[in-house]
Amino acid sequence: MKIPVFRTALVATASFLPISLLLLIIFLAVYSWPAIQYNQFHFLWTNDWNLGNLYGNPVSVNGHQIMPGAKYGIWFLVVGTIVSSVLAMLMAMPIAIGAAYFLSEGIRKSWAGPLSLFVDLLAAIPSVVYGLWGYALLVPLFGHTIFPFMVTTFSFIPFLNGAAGSGYGLLTSAFVLAVMIIPLISATLRESIQMTEPALKEAGLSLGLNRLEVFWHIILPKLKTVLIGVGILALGRALGETMAVLMVSGNALNYLPSNIYAPISTMAAFIASQLDSALQDPTNMAVEALSEIALVLLLITVVVNIAARMMLWMARVR
Template identity: 30%
Template sequence: MAQNPIQSTATTRNQRVVVASRRRTDTWARRVFFVITVLPIGLIAVVLIGLLYRSWPILSRYPLVDLLFGVDWKPSEGRFGFYSFIVGTVWVTVVGVGLAIPPCILVAIYLAEYAGARIRLLAKPILDVLAAIPPVVYGVWGLLSVVPLVETVLGPWSQQLLGFWGLFAVQQPTGFSVLAGGIVLAVMITPLIIAVIFEIFNTVPVDLRNASLAIGATRWETIQRVLLPQVMPGIIAAIVLGASRAFGETIAVLMVVGNIAQVPHSLFDAAYPLPALIANNYGEMMSIPLYDAALLCAALILLVIILLFNIFATVVLKRFVK
């Protein structure tokens, strides 16, 4: 600094002092900001290690295979098998994501490729509001509308038309079912999936579309043959993101899915997903030995699966940002 002729000759010390103090502030801000910025990375590690530590009593006592694939859930007798809960979570997630995928892809394509400014302006608040509605309100809607719909309309229809096929047979006609949970989840994850797919379509260069349209392809043919192959990994990542959101959803699913610890065999069977298990039993877990470790183990299983889903989705989506 001192070698700089302008600074050293002209007005002086004072100015140099000011510059130095601004520099110092900047350096300190940089250090503080850096510490704050690496906190999120640390947070993931802390949550993982914390859950692992607290569920260690049960992980060290039973082999992992027994925990993951055991069907017995009798905490008072010391039997902790998560199989029916894991399968229940998977069922609800698969049904929810399966119902959401086709309309989500179509809507995202429509908004990205066809819709004019006015339709986009109309669609945005719809998706924003769907994303803003709290899970418990989705649960209330599910309880008031979806469960009765499944009980009185979808169930009887399905039993009549497809009852010979186990997947669609109605054994438990209460309406509280995998299907009800799936429908609620499908609506909940719709805005997320649409937003992600929409963004991906926007990353494809316009020239690609123009080239295809110029040689006489229709717009749908352009989408199908040119754009979709380009964005396919992104669409899969969007679906995985939606699935991970569905996998961990607690309150909304808990309110409509029946919460019976069994392996569901039909869309109309009740299920008991992992998050619901944690939410319902956390209060009384202290009374039974190993119960708290078992529930935290459930949280750990949930966390590990969702971490894998999310890391996969994020890594795939990163490619589109460039």
């Protein structure tokens, strides 16, 4: 029998992809195993991250060497991550739909190409540049002008009133995240708007609807699954975003936001900012606890992505 060399080589290289995903999960789980055993499940919903007295002698608790007073609880990170991403998605969705309609149906084809560059290039800007922009432009603008104005205007709405803060915080992070994910949502949406059958549009137009009404009553309901799928996909991107959030979130520690202007921290940003101090822990438990955060973040994004791909697969996008 002839061995299909070429195809075997293809399969071997192609299997790098799933193997690397599996290895990621396995390495993280193995490395953080002591922390998982020590922290158990209340790790997720206690609100107490404390590396302990790093100058003391390690003590043994339940068979694990830790620094005296060390506690690991990440509820504030869970809240910060999920609330900022969901807020970003809620802000991004209407604008992305509007921009997708504008670029695919609203203007003539010859203008759509150059104008869509604005949106496409927005997706290409590195996240650390978004962070810099947020840090240098948005934070002063929001902190000095817009947040105080919002606090006085919306003083009757819960979560929108209270202290206006410094500009670093939940709403600024969500805003930057929203600008980052709009191009993703808009690009997929534009593609699927162009893929809907022209006959449907023509039927609507012949009933006397104008183009916006055709879009609202016929095309959008047809794209419901795509919308949900691409929304979840963007949510997954926002959950894992590191640099931009790190630079505008205010890096709160053990603090739950009381309104939308309050400082927060997210899991991804926390991992990036805390490894240096975790390395000071001679028992290594802090580094392992950070790795547990990475594992939690990885599992959340994998679940979110699987859900999104399922939706998009059902809607037969790509």
